[in-house]
Amino acid sequence: MKRWWGHLRAKVLAFGIVMSVMPLAIFGWFGITATESAQMEIVQTQNRAAATTVADELSRFMRDLKMPLGILAGTYGADLLRADGSEQERLLYTLLRDVPYLEEVALLDSTGLEHARVSRREITTGAEPAQYGGAPLWPKLAKGGPALSSVTLDVDGRPLMQVGVPLPDRSGALIARASLRGVFANIAAVRGAGGVRIHVADESGRLIGDSDFSLVLAGNQVPLPSDNDTPYRSVTGEEALGISAPVPELLWHVVAETPLDIAMAPVHRLGWEFGSGALALMTVVVVLSVIFGLQLAEPLERLEAGAKRVGTGDFSGRIPEGGRDELGRLASAFNAMTERLAIARQSEKLVAVGQLAAGVAHEINNPLAVIAAYAEDLADRLAEEGTAALEQEGVLGAYLAELQHQVRRCKGITRNLLDFARQGATESEPVDVGEIARQTVTLAGSRARKAGVAVRVDAEPGLPPVQATRDQLQQVFLNLIANAMDAIPGPGEICVTARRSGSTVNVSVADTGCGMDAATVARATEPFFTTKPPGKGTGLGLSICYGIITGLGGRMDLTSRPGQGTVVTFDLPVWEESSCAPTHS
Amino acid sequence: MRWVSVWLMALIMIAGCSHAGLDKPLVVVLLSDDVRAPKVEGLRTGLQGLGYAPDAIVVDVLSAKGDRSTLAKLAGEARTRHPAVLVAGGGVEAIALKEAAAGQTPVVMMGVASTVRTGLVDSLLHPGGNITGLDNQHAELSAKRLELLTKLLPGVRRVLLLYDPQIIPGQHALEVTMEAARRLRLDVQPLQVWTLEQTMNELSAFQPGEYDAALLLPGYVLESGARNIAVQFDRLKLPVMGPLDLEGEGGLLAAYGVSMRDQGAQAARFVVKMLQGVRPADIPVETPDDPVLVVDLRMARKLGVNLSPVGMALAKTVLTEAGDRP
Numbered sequence: 001m002k003r004w005w006g007h008l009r010a011k012v013l014a015f016g017i018v019m020s021v022m023p024l025a026i027f028g029w030f031g032i033t034a035t036e037s038a039q040m041e042i043v044q045t046q047n048r049a050a051a052t053t054v055a056d057e058l059s060r061f062m063r064d065l066k067m068p069l070g071i072l073a074g075t076y077g078a079d080l081l082r083a084d085g086s087e088q089e090r091l092l093y094t095l096l097r098d099v100p101y102l103e104e105v106a107l108l109d110s111t112g113l114e115h116a117r118v119s120r121r122e123i124t125t126g127a128e129p130a131q132y133g134g135a136p137l138w139p140k141l142a143k144g145g146p147a148l149s150s151v152t153l154d155v156d157g158r159p160l161m162q163v164g165v166p167l168p169d170r171s172g173a174l175i176a177r178a179s180l181r182g183v184f185a186n187i188a189a190v191r192g193a194g195g196v197r198i199h200v201a202d203e204s205g206r207l208i209g210d211s212d213f214s215l216v217l218a219g220n221q222v223p224l225p226s227d228n229d230t231p232y233r234s235v236t237g238e239e240a241l242g243i244s245a246p247v248p249e250l251l252w253h254v255v256a257e258t259p260l261d262i263a264m265a266p267v268h269r270l271g272w273e274f275g276s277g278a279l280a281l282m283t284v285v286v287v288l289s290v291i292f293g294l295q296l297a298e299p300l301e302r303l304e305a306g307a308k309r310v311g312t313g314d315f316s317g318r319i320p321e322g323g324r325d326e327l328g329r330l331a332s333a334f335n336a337m338t339e340r341l342a343i344a345r346q347s348e349k350l351v352a353v354g355q356l357a358a359g360v361a362h363e364i365n366n367p368l369a370v371i372a373a374y375a376e377d378l379a380d381r382l383a384e385e386g387t388a389a390l391e392q393e394g395v396l397g398a399y400l401a402e403l404q405h406q407v408r409r410c411k412g413i414t415r416n417l418l419d420f421a422r423q424g425a426t427e428s429e430p431v432d433v434g435e436i437a438r439q440t441v442t443l444a445g446s447r448a449r450k451a452g453v454a455v456r457v458d459a460e461p462g463l464p465p466v467q468a469t470r471d472q473l474q475q476v477f478l479n480l481i482a483n484a485m486d487a488i489p490g491p492g493e494i495c496v497t498a499r500r501s502g503s504t505v506n507v508s509v510a511d512t513g514c515g516m517d518a519a520t521v522a523r524a525t526e527p528f529f530t531t532k533p534p535g536k537g538t539g540l541g542l543s544i545c546y547g548i549i550t551g552l553g554g555r556m557d558l559t560s561r562p563g564q565g566t567v568v569t570f571d572l573p574v575w576e577e578s579s580c581a582p583t584h585s
Numbered sequence: 586m587r588w589v590s591v592w593l594m595a596l597i598m599i600a601g602c603s604h605a606g607l608d609k610p611l612v613v614v615l616l617s618d619d620v621r622a623p624k625v626e627g628l629r630t631g632l633q634g635l636g637y638a639p640d641a642i643v644v645d646v647l648s649a650k651g652d653r654s655t656l657a658k659l660a661g662e663a664r665t666r667h668p669a670v671l672v673a674g675g676g677v678e679a680i681a682l683k684e685a686a687a688g689q690t691p692v693v694m695m696g697v698a699s700t701v702r703t704g705l706v707d708s709l710l711h712p713g714g715n716i717t718g719l720d721n722q723h724a725e726l727s728a729k730r731l732e733l734l735t736k737l738l739p740g741v742r743r744v745l746l747l748y749d750p751q752i753i754p755g756q757h758a759l760e761v762t763m764e765a766a767r768r769l770r771l772d773v774q775p776l777q778v779w780t781l782e783q784t785m786n787e788l789s790a791f792q793p794g795e796y797d798a799a800l801l802l803p804g805y806v807l808e809s810g811a812r813n814i815a816v817q818f819d820r821l822k823l824p825v826m827g828p829l830d831l832e833g834e835g836g837l838l839a840a841y842g843v844s845m846r847d848q849g850a851q852a853a854r855f856v857v858k859m860l861q862g863v864r865p866a867d868i869p870v871e872t873p874d875d876p877v878l879v880v881d882l883r884m885a886r887k888l889g890v891n892l893s894p895v896g897m898a899l900a901k902t903v904l905t906e907a908g909d910r911p
Contacts, residue, residue: 086895089736093898100875118899120876121725123732126768157869182874217710217869268778 007298009293016460017282028085034275036267039309040229042243043263050196051256058247058254061101061183064162066146068099069165078171079111088116095176096120101183103160105176106130112138115172132175135166141173148250151180153344157217159184159208166433184209195262199235207235222255231260284324288328288502299327302333312551313472315342315545344540364413367406373399374402392573413442428552430470430575433505434459440477441496444485452491455481459498466572472548474571479541480509480568486532487513487566504571506555511567516560524558601693609643612705613663614695615682616648616655616674618809624674624695626887634850635857642860651809653677660685670859672852673697673718676754677805679705682784683716684691690852690863693855696848698754698803700870709870717865719852721843722872723803723828724757728765730841733878735769736828738838741797745823746775746782747814758802773800781810788817801827801837811836824888828881838884838902845871877901 072095073080080088096118104119117124123472132138132493136146141164149162159180164334166173184200198296200209201222210216234240234257243259249522261268301320306319315338321331376397380391390396437457452557466473477496484494492512499506516524516531523529527547542558549556549570560566599715614625625646632642643702645666647659660681663671671690673679676697683705689774692715700720702704707713709720709905735741744763749755759775770843774796778784784806799818801807807814818825829842843851846848851874858868898901 086893090895090898091737093895096879097899097901119729121722121729123765123768125732125735158872179874181871184831457735 007297009290009297012293012296013286013289016285016292020282020285021278024281028271028274028278032267032271035118035270036264039264039267040241043258044229044243046196047241047243047256048245049256051200051243051254054198054200054256055245055247055252055254055363058183058252059249062148062247063100065099065163065176065178066165068095069105069163069176070146073165073167073174075268077168079211080167080174081115081172082106085116089118092116092118094175100179101178101180103179105174106132106140107172107174108132109172110170112142112173121122128353132173133176135162136163137175138173140164140171141166141175150445151202151206151219157181159216175584178293180209180453196256196258197234197236197240199255200247201253208252210235222253224255225257230536232374235258292463298530299331303331306334308340311339311547313337313345313547314551337488343543367409367556371403371406373401373584374406395397425462427469429465429469430465430466431470431473432463433507433572434463436470437477437496437498437507440474440481442476444481448481448494449484451485451488453485453488453494454492455494455496457498459496460500463498463500463505463576466552467575468552468572472552474543476548476570477509479545482515483541483568484509484511484566487511487515489514491533500570501575505573505574506569506571508569510565512565515562515564515566517562521560525556542568586818588655609623609641610669611643611645611664612667612670612672612856613668613674614644614646614674614884615656615663615678616646617653617677617805620650620811621674621845622646622648623845624849627844627846627851628695628856629674629849630846631850632854632856635853636691637857642835642856643673651764656681658686670856673716675805676703676705676752679716683714685714685839690715691859692716692718692869693852693859693865694720695852695906696721696845697845698723699757701755702757706870709872711866712868712870715748717867717868717870718855718874719848720867720870721828721848723842724754724761726828726876727758727762727800727802727841729825730828731762731765731771731773731800732769733841733896733899734800734824734890735771735841736899737795737880737892737907738798738824738890739893739895741748741824742772743798744771745775745791745796745799746802747778747799747804748775748802749779749805749806750777751779752804754803760907762800762802769850778804781806781813783808784814785817787824788814791817791821793821793823794825796821798824798838801825803828820841822888823885824890828878836884837881838888839880839896840888841878842876845876847875848873851878879903890909 004037072091076083076091080091082383083091088107092107094104095105097214103121104117104124106117107115109115111131113131114129117127117130118360136148137149140147144166146166148163149159149160149164151159154160160177161180162175162177165176166171197209199207199215201221201224202208205221205224207216207218207220215235222235223232224244225232225240229241231239231241234242236259238256239260241260241263242255245254245256246252247254302319306317309317318335318338319331321335322328378390378396380394388395390399403463437459441455441457444455481494481496488494488511494512495508497508497510520531525542529543530541544567546556549572552572553573554570556566556568556570558566592716612628612721614628616622616625625644629639629644632644633639645663645668647663649655649659649796656677660678663682664685664687669689671682671694673682673694675695678698679692679697679700680691694700694705694716696719697703697705698721700718701708702724705714707718722836734744744766748759750759755778756848763773763775776784776787779870798822815825818836824838825836826839826841827837829840831843851871853872855865855868860863870888878896878899879902880892880897882892882903
């Protein structure tokens with residue numbers, strides 16, 4: 001059995017797939033790699049823009065927080081402390097009204113003692129004044145500079161920070177508490193809508209602003225991305241691409257990052273679409289390759305089967321010729337060749353029959369002469385002695401028996417000839433090699449005797465039948481004996497031997513003819529190769545023998561040397577009941 | 586058979602290649618009354634402000650139109666629409682949606698009072714369940730409202746408190762306000778609001794001058810019946826302070842808090858986070874970012890009261906005859 005890659009259709013299919021996949025794979029790999037690189041650049045550009053924008057917004061937010069406090073402090077100065085409580089409250093409420101995200105504002109004296117306080121949510125009326133002297137940001141305020149506290153979370157989880165602005169001449173200060181949640185949430189949510197996530201880290205790297213506030217509550221540290229485009233593990237636990245931007249004045253950092261799966265989603269989508277497209281294209285190519293492979297391979301396979309059939313000597317089949325392309329023309333030429341071979345084979349037979357005709361005529365002539373002589377003698381004696389006397393003596397019966405014998409002899413000769421000349425298909429059958437050899441020798445006997453050639457059949461007793469057809473095997477013997485006789489210029493000998501050799505029967509036809517040189521032996525089985533003079537042979541005898549023997553599952557060899565005769569040997573499988581495959585002749 | 590398989594595979598691949606457009610996320614809002622419709626407008630505005638085009642998210646609204654008995658059915662209907670997020674217009678809607686969603690669909694509270702006390706969430710920082718959103722602090726801000734009332738009208742001493750004893754935020758607000766009254770040394774008189782008819786009857790028994798001012802605490806009846814109750818306040822010539830939700834409806838002199846529109850806008854942040862896949866349990870409940878004081882000068886003139894500059898300093902919006910002035 002041929003392996004699958006030994007078939008032409010498989011090669012055509014493989015060629016189609018390779019030629020479709022290879023360019024696609026190379027193009028796809030370069031394309032996707034370039035796209036990946038470009039996408040990373042785009043994502044980092046977006047991240048950089050978002051980080052810078054948010055950092056600027058936070059910076060502006062802090063300036064907007066401090067500026068009204070500074071204006072109020074600068075405008076009123078120490079008079080703020082000297083104003084009555086209502087006026088102080090009015091001014092502080094004005095601040096609350098005008099500055100979003102301010103939760104409360106307090107007015108402190110130079111010792112940090114609270115003089116007035118207003119709040120957006122708490123009741124401040126009647127509350128005990130607070131002392132800010134020990135607050136972390138008081139030392140800077142006491143020195144006359146603005147101060148910012150760290151971000152803390154209140155009981156509601158709101159990130160709060162204190163902003164302090166000193167009054168002129170260090171007479172006191174204004175301290176405001178601002179909620180950052182609104183600004184963080186809005187910034188994070190707005191940026192998050194585009195797939196970019198914003199994290200805000202304070203000066204210690206602690207997360208203070210995020211779209212996912214649970215991360216802030218967990219007190220996570222924000223990993224700052226490196227300068228290059230290397231993915232890193234984000235505070236969210238995902239692989240991400242990110243950019244960090246400092247917030248001027250605050251020592252904070254804004255990290256804008258895009259989760260890697262989102263960042264690379266277009267590339268993955270492109271890869272998927274490209275892969276799907278390539279697969280679809282490949283499927284089409286495979287289908288077309290299979291169709292073309294079949295179109296190409298089927299005629300060739302038919303030709304191969306036809307050639308095998310012809311090789312076995314079966315010239316009856318014809319292969320479909322198909323289209324007008326090269327394969328169609330090849331099939332047409334093959335059919336023409338097969339027809340010519342069939343005619344040539346028949347011609348070969350007829351040539352052989354022609355050669356036999358004289359011998360056969362002679363063979364038949366003898367019994368006919370005997371019949372004529374007996375008939376004439378019987379007629380004379382009937383006339384002379386009478387029927388009754390001859391009958392009584394038993395002469396009549398003896399004469400008639402001889403006549404019948406001679407007629408059967410003629411009939412046998414003609415039957416053998418007809419059997420040989422007959423064409424047709426038969427199935428394998430058990431054939432006695434020795435019997436066929438002897439019958440053939442009988443047919444050729446007359447010619448052999450004329451030529452002074454002794455033909456001897458030496459078949460081993462009890463030889464098993466072989467798997468063959470009588471007709472084919474007879475033709476093999478006839479061709480070989482005819483060739484042998486042609487090769488013997490004068491008196492000589494042809495010896496046909498048959499011996500069992502394991503599961504085969506080994507047959508040899510040896511002659512004492514002129515023999516052949518090595519070059520002639522090499523070409524002897526080629527069709528139409530002959531060393532005989534024109535008109536004496538077709539050059540198909542040995543090639544037909546070779547085709548028949550190999551077609552029957554046997555093997556044929558030729559050994560010869562100039563002047564030392566030729567031996568043709570062939571093996572045929574012993575007949576087995578199970579091996580009754582049909583064979584065409 | 587082999588060819589059929591090949592073509593089927595090709596068809597599957599082609600089908601796989603064709604990326605049908607993803608469905609727009611669906612948000613279903615449940616309202617107990619159309620008076621809360623401004624919250625939906627605020628939600629839409631908030632979503633746009635957060636970068637979502639008007640057609641990027643489908644917002645469907647189901648309103649009980651004042652018939653609270655249909656809320657459970659409407660909540661069930663909202664759930665069957667398989668939205669990405671459910672949004673509750675207030676407390677009663679949040680309770681109905683929480684039950685209907687059964688932990689499957691995230692629920693956003695678009696301004697609900699006393700969320701912890703009502704059991705909607707475990708705590709503000711850690712909501713715990715499948716619901717989170719905006720706690721509008723109506724109860725907590727009641728104390729500040731009382732203080733601001735005195736800042737606007739320093740002469741106020743006797744204050745009539747209208748509260749809804751049927752709801753937890755009403756009880757909560759009463760507690761907070763009573764404590765504030767003690768600190769502010771005010772004489773307050775609670776009036777229970779069970780039904781609109783009962784409230785109208787009781788108010789009709791009061792005479793002008795019995796109280797210096799009135800404070801409205803959060804309550805469904807007070808919200809839906811604000812226009813009718815305002816008629817009685819007008820008769821009693823009472824300056825009224827209340828939640829900002831009632832602005833323009835309840836005949837208020839002043840209101841403090843967060844407008845319905847701003848509550849909706851702030852709730853948009855939660856909707857966006859949930860659409861981004863954040864679990865409700867991980868999103869702390871927020872309180873209003875920026876409660877504002879609104880004063881109606883037309884009402885002040887009508888009542889004949891003088892407003893203190895201290896209180897007016899915080900007033901962000903002042904309503905006048907000529908229209909709103911920032």
